[in-house]
Amino acid sequence: MASPLPRDPIADARRNWERHGWGDVAAPMAAITAIMRTQQILLARIEDVLKPFGLTFARYELLALLSFARGGSLPMSRASALLQVHPTSVTNAVDRLEQAGLVARSPHPTDGRTTLIGLTAAGRALVRRATAALNSEVFAHSGFTDDDVEQLISVLGGFRRRAGDFTDP
Amino acid sequence: MASPLPRDPIADARRNWERHGWGDVAAPMAAITAIMRTQQILLARIEDVLKPFGLTFARYELLALLSFARGGSLPMSRASALLQVHPTSVTNAVDRLEQAGLVARSPHPTDGRTTLIGLTAAGRALVRRATAALNSEVFAHSGFTDDDVEQLISVLGGFRRRAGDFTDP
DNA sequence: GAAATATACTAGGACGTCCAAGGGTTCGGA
DNA sequence: TCCGAACCCTTGGACGTCCTAGTATATTTC
Known part of the structure; x- marks a missing residue:
């Protein structure tokens, strides 16, 4: 461009x-x-790599999060909190991913307000391939040196903690 | 949130x-x-400060760019290149800023393809106030130490140069 | 136990970003 | 000279993000 x-x-x-x-x-x-x-710049690179999989970064992030969820599913509100995006953004992503057969909604067993989302078999297979592509085509040649990466993680981690993202260590 | x-x-x-x-x-x-x-996080802070002025960050960036333009106006294509956004994004921003009476389009004197954009008096006054607000409410308490700022400018500057943003120094 | 409050999700709309396509203008080589 | 290539801007559409408002279900409070 x-x-x-x-x-x-x-x-x-x-x-x-x-x-x-x-x-x-x-x-x-x-x-x-x-x-x-x-x-x-980084977002454009990532979207380029994901496009062949029919994914955007937002949808990929949700799939990746679900792939690590113990029990295989999460409440939508939990996904919203972990991805740090507005609940309506999760609704939007889930709508499209469900349409594509990659995730499925299910009711929470005890809390009628909550909707759980989990990967389908197709979703699990796709996120695996997409992650491999991102790892080899973006993260492995990020354009940052090892020192750069160190500094970014340290500086931005401190910033995010002070901004109230997390309380952790 | x-x-x-x-x-x-x-x-x-x-x-x-x-x-x-x-x-x-x-x-x-x-x-x-x-x-x-x-x-x-940073975008949300900036948008918060700009909202009382009726501006978004995209519109503010365009106003700020124009406020520094010698001659007081720029071709839209030049604004697109300097802001590093798609030409249609500039069209979008100019439409809204012109609607608000903050910028004006004018034809290029010698090149019939080109449209120049320049600040109106209202636009010039508004960008001055908005800049003062951003300086005092965001940049002056960025959440980064002076060392952080040094490191970010160095690391990200190198990244952007290698990514092909500019050739400069 | 009932009312008030809090939480979870969804619908509709505004905005910015990009892409694809189209129409007008200028430039450059045959 | 003139005709195709290059350039400039706009339109229309897809997406993601947020906000506001609304509905349904839980929890708290009295």
Whole structure:
């Protein structure tokens, strides 16, 4: 979609911030903008790899989560909490995955409010193949060095904890 | 939307990857997933601050870009390249901003294919106030330390260059 | 035990992103 | 010169995300 620009637009934005007297926040602005752009690049790569499987990243994430669920199923509310997305986004994904025969809804045995979702055999087979593709085509050549990965996990992990994502360790 | 989870779901995902024999790519997977989640958190904060101004982040970015444009206007194709989004996304944003009286389209003086976009007086005033709000309410308390910001700019800048975003330095 | 509150899911709508396709304009090589 | 290739923008559609509101079921409170 885009040929390389001669100049880094984020570095330019940072210079503009400094030139306008906002030098005290220019660096965090640049860091945050870089996160936005990096996410966009990575998401595009992932969606490219998943497309042949008829999956989007959102649907893949749900399948992957279910594949690790002990008992093979989860309440939708639990999926929403773990994936950190709005409940309606889960409803949306489940609708499409169920339509495709990859997951199935079932009523909770004791709580009438709750709907459980679990993988079908087809869903389990597909998520296995999709994961193999992502591992070899994206994660194995992420574009980050081992040091980069270390730093990202550390910096972003701290950020997420402070942002209230989790309380853990 | 979400109360803190007791455990970090990304750390759990990493453990699951390792447990399934994908330990060689577990760390980059975790780093990439952390980028996705961090972007989501930051975007939500930004949108919160911009909402009182009737702006979204996409519209704000376009206004900010125009506010720095020498001559006060840019071809839409140039905005698309600099913001690194699809041309139709620019069309979409310009439609809404023009509707709100914040930007104006004008024909290019010599190239009949090109449409120029520029800020109106109202747009210029609004982007100034919105920028002040973002600076003080988001960038000044980003949740990253100065060291974090350094590392992010360095790591993500290298990633973006290698990904073909720019050729610059 | 009944009313009030909380929780779980779904419907409808706004918005941003992308892709595919189409119409208009300009450029460049035969 | 002129005609095909390249470029610019827009339309229409698919998706994911969120929000608000509504329905149904549990839990709490009095």
